Amino acid sequence: MRVTNNTFPNSLLRHLERITVDMNKLQEQVANGQRITNVSDDSAAANRILDMQEEKEKIAQFTKNASRAENINNTTISQVQNFIKISDRVSEIATLANDLKGQEGLQAYAEEVDELIEHALQGANAKFSGEYIFGGTASGTAPFAANVDANGKVVDPDAGGPGVAITYNGAASGPEFHLSESGLVSPFTDGTTNQQFADFINNMVELRDALESGSQNAVTSTIRDNLETSEDQLIFTLSRQGSIQLRIEFDTNLNRERYTDLEENISAEADVDISQTIVRLTQVQNAYQASLQSAGRVLNSSLLQFI
DSSP: OOTTHHHHHHHHHHHHHHHHHHHHHHHHHHHHHHHOOOOOGGGHHHHHHHHHHHHHHHHHHHHHHHHHHHHHHHHHHHHHHHHHHHHHHHHHHHHHHGGOOHHHHHHHHHHEEEEEEHHHHHTOOOTTTTTEETTOTTTTTTTEOBBOOOTTBBBBBBTTTOOSSEEEOOOOOOOOEEEESEEEEEOOHHHHHHHHHHHHHHHHHHHHHHHHHHHHSSOOHHHHHHHHHHHHHHHHHHHHHHHHHHHHHHHHHHHHHHHHHHHHHHHHHHHHHHHHHHHHHHHHHOOOHHHHHHHHHHOOGGGGGGG
């Protein structure tokens, strides 16, 4: 077999090119800390990384949903707590009114209750991020409408009747948020609960009208019972929103842990062991230098040196 003069130089060149490719790749890995920069580097690992990155994006969206749901729920809890404070004071006034004698004292209480009615109505039509929190899916319009007189005072158009000074015009339910693949939660109170808020304010209107009548016996046991029922409903609502808060926190913690696990798994797939890569790079660089030195000695030799 005839060996041409170019055989060794060509083989050497191909060998040096392979070593150069390996050396450049190792240098890039040391520089960026990544084992995989192209799918072709490790197609199986690259596909696993893409799947995990897609899952991370979903979890990130779930986390945003949970943050918004938590903010809405916190606002709801704050307003319900405010209702309970108002209810405590109104119930106290209803009890104290029995011991008062004289219209002036009753009128003073009536004026205080009237202020509390306005305060409660403002809370019932509270907003979060420009949306009414008690409106359900109909969050663009005020959910509670008040019947007012010429002076802007909330009044029952059928005084002495069932009490419809405040009406609820919102939706029956509120939007739901995905906190996980299969987990849905609504931080909004439903239409039944919101109607109870309207009943609560109507009970306050009935108490105020009774106080304004100036009769000590006008604050009947029925009025006090209705106020007590409203407060029980408010406390139940607060408890329910508290359980929703726990649910949001639980799913948020799970998502946070899963996100961390995915980052660690992606790192294990994509990142290089820097110390091992540096050792490997040193070995390749030494091999490159040795090849150059060996090639230099061979190429400088001729057949005359061996005769």
